[in-house]
Amino acid sequence: MAVSGRARPLYQRIADKLRAQITDGTLGPGNRLPTEAEIASDWDTTRSTAVQGLKVLVNEGLIISDRPRGYFVRSRRPMVYRPQSEFRKRALSPEMDQFLTQMSEEGREASQHIEVKVEAPSRHVRDRLKLREGELVVVRQRVRFIDGTPYNTNDSYYPLSLVQNSEIMNPDDIARGANVVLAELGHGQVRALDELHVRMPTPEEADRLQLGPGTxxxxHLCTGFTADGRPVRTVINILPGDRHVITYERSRPRLEDTLAIRPAVSADLPTVVDLWEHAASWLNDQGIDQWQYPPRQERIEANIESGECWIIEADGAPVATITVDEHADxxxxxxxxxxxxxxYVHRMVVRRDAAGMDLGSAMLDWAGSEALRQGKQLLRLDAWRSNEGLQRYYLDRGFxxxxxxxxxxxxxGALFQRAADYSHGTGPTLPTTLPDSTH
Structure with missing residues (x-):
């Protein structure tokens, strides 16, 4: 038998109904809510219970109290905050320009207040900048305003030893940006580590940002690193939840732009076997009898040992393999x-999820280049006799x-050949990467 929970207190049910009306748009931004007396009458309760219900919504940041006028639905115009835009190139204009431009396009007025201090860092900042005990930092503290309301804080910390006597020490806009100044000092940032936390504000943060209760x-904590891995800047951004939408843009690199070919090593034996078995399974699903037997691992091992087996990777993941040798069967x-x-080309396999970019053509063109590098004039292969589609594929590629x-x-036993200097030229480029020991 189901057991029902206790009924919610009346003041919470009052808040629930008003919250639902705000959520569905019945009560829109700026609309006045019923008065305390009206709510008490509608719910046949006391005025103090009505006030309790309204305070729940005040604490949630949904409404504001503007006595003696009453309670109003809070107007929200969030700022779109894009952390990934920091390292994008921009004009040599004031460092607030991107922020100002965005706000101007939205018909809003933006400004900021900057202070610069030299201080002992907090443990969090010291750890992220890998500072020694007692080492000082310079902090550029900014409060950004939109339409006169403080929207966020942006505090950037730098090791004092790196930026002393530079423009970063001045509490003014930096025309070309603090990041450019840091690069001019020999500490250009090439990557950043972003951390996002959500919590209630500290009393200091609530004061700086004029936050109401319950917000x-x-x-957003961002640490910038130089090419040699040194952390040179840590930024702490405080973003009130009722004033921001955090937006990250992510793009998947084109698979063909991440390709590389390298010689297989002994640890790649399972990978080559997996690629073979993957292809054999797909061929079987197509009703083709090619490769319907266990791969001959001893041959693969011998090819790897001789440097004849190659792995093609996309973004570091194996997606294909090809073997080229001088063995005329x-x-x-x-x-x-x-x-x-x-x-001679053997065991050319492309993973099915890497199909569609003519990687096979690229591998054959690469094999032709490899033949030329070895002083050969011909590229040859033997194809499965019953796989007519594969034979047409080779004919279409100049064989x-x-x-x-x-x-x-x-x-x-279906034998094909073409000139080593022939290039079909339709597949992606396959740059060759070699182990360090071969350089």
Whole structure:
């Protein structure tokens, strides 16, 4: 049997109904709420209970009390806050320009108040800047105003030893921005670590931002690092929850822009096997009998050991493999053909989720370049005899069909070749990366 909970106190039910009317737009920004007396009459209760219900909404930041006029729905015009815009290039104009421009476009008036202090850092700042005990910081404290209301604080901390006697010490706008000044001092930032916390404000923060009761804040803490990994700047932004919308823009890099090819190492054996089995499973789903047997791991290991097996990575993740060697399979190629200056392609596999950008063409073009690098004139391969679609694929990419050999116990044998200097030119670029030991 279900057990019902206790009925909510009347003052909370009053708040619930008014909150719902604010949420659904029945009571819009700036609208006056019923008076305490009207609420008490409607709910057949006391005026003090009505006041309790209204105070719940005041504490939630939904309404304001403007005595003796009454209670009004709070007007909210949040600022869109974009942390990722900090490192974007901008004109050599005052450092508030981006903020001012955004507000001006929205028909709002923006300003700021700046103070500069030298002080002992808090533990949080000291830890993030990796300062020694007793080391001082310079802090540029800013309060930003919109339409006369303080909207957020922006306090930037720098090691005093880095910025002493620079423009960062002056409590004024910096025409080209404090980040540019820091770079001119030899401490340009190339990356930043962002941390976001949500909590209630401290009394000091509530005072600086003139916050009403019950207003939470988001804390955006950003630490900037130089190319050698040194932290040189920590910023603490306090963003009242009723005045901001925090917006992050994220874009996924094009897969083809992150590609690289490298020689496989012994630890890549499971990866090559997985790619083979992935391709074999897909072929089986298509009703194609190619590669429907366990991969010959000893051959793969030998190719890796000889530097003939290669891995293609996209954003650091393996998406394809190809093997190129000088081995002319005697089941297919004649003794005289084996003496030709040729490089042979084996075990070319592309993961299905990397399909659609003609990576296969890029791998074949790369193999041709590798053949030329090794002084070869031809690029050759043997294809599965029953996979007519694959054979058409090679024909479309400049290969000539030499002949088809029906070797006993072998399902491959459709032989193709093309000039090593041929390039189909339709796939992405495959830059080669080599282990440090080979440089």
């Amino acid at each position: 939470p804040v988001a804390v 005697p089941d297919f190629w004649s003794a005289s053909e084996a003496n030709d200056p040729a490089l 000539a069909h030499v002949r088809t050999v029906d070797a006993a116990g072998r399902s491959s």
